[in-house]
Amino acid sequence: MTMAKRDTYTPESLLAVAVEVFNERGYDGTSMEHLSKAAGISKSSIYHHVKGKEELLRLAISRALDGLFAVLDEPEATGGRAVDRLQYVTRRTVEVLMAELPYVTLLLRVRGNTDTERWAMERRREFDHRVADLLKQAAADGDLRADVDARLATRLLFGMINSVVEWYRPGHGGAATSEEVADAVVLTAFAGLRTPGRD
């Protein structure tokens, strides 16, 4: 049996432990017992911080979403040509994904069985739609190649961006920096998606 340690958790540090367990076992497969074991404190200590695992999910997903939606309000994302704004949003989305890796990983893996999961999926779709709208505007401006359908281009762009959670492990020897990865995504995607000669 694990000795319970004194509860010195802050909301943030408890959340970090919970997100790790959610990502490893899946949210559905995680019980309060699992969280208690991973944190090394009793279930009632956890209940002192939050109402239950669904609140931890909501807090974790909020952290990911706040980071992503904040990008859309940055000056470079709101002014200028759509293609430049799209390119900026792509770069910053990759950076937020890497800075908030476990939180965004959780967001991308959530499948809706509870209200919180359905809300997460809804908000994620909303973010995707905002980016898709930028992409459509850039296409209408003639700044993206006309021979790739805008819906397909959006899916492939997010496919590339979101795949980063599958392999990026910060701090590993030889790991690329956040900037190198963001540069690679932007170069790969945009030298392809921009109409040649117009960038």
Next chain:
Amino acid sequence: MTMAKRDTYTPESLLAVAVEVFNERGYDGTSMEHLSKAAGISKSSIYHHVKGKEELLRLAISRALDGLFAVLDEPEATGGRAVDRLQYVTRRTVEVLMAELPYVTLLLRVRGNTDTERWAMERRREFDHRVADLLKQAAADGDLRADVDARLATRLLFGMINSVVEWYRPGHGGAATSEEVADAVVLTAFAGLRTPGRD
């Protein structure tokens, strides 16, 4: 209780049912009971066809791998400039992925707890390495942009290709054809990855 139906399964049709259940519940979360219910035949009828669920996994994964590795032996994948071979392999990988969607989906989701799962992961890595070698050769030929690291480029290329399993649903109204998706992936990736002016 479900009425058991007469066992008219062929190895292929039983496999198709099993793969659907594996993809829905996860391989770990699937019992012989689940397979029996989904197929509508008794467990002993299933055992008449295969030794157990691990054999079904092996058969399903083999089908995905056979399709993928066959691409590497096609004439367009073995002769000519590396960049053209890489582009051909990219297109054909997307096509195989869409033609064998449930089987490749299973391959991409497998995590190694059993011998068969570890073998699947090993063979998948082998495929990825074969493609990565082509990409490195194309970079060495000067046909890919030098400002994206070859390892990162490989990961992003597979990120884009593999993301197709997340959203492609054949036969849906308005769904893109296999050729449209393959074209989009190749255009998006290669107009980006090729050194400008050399394609």
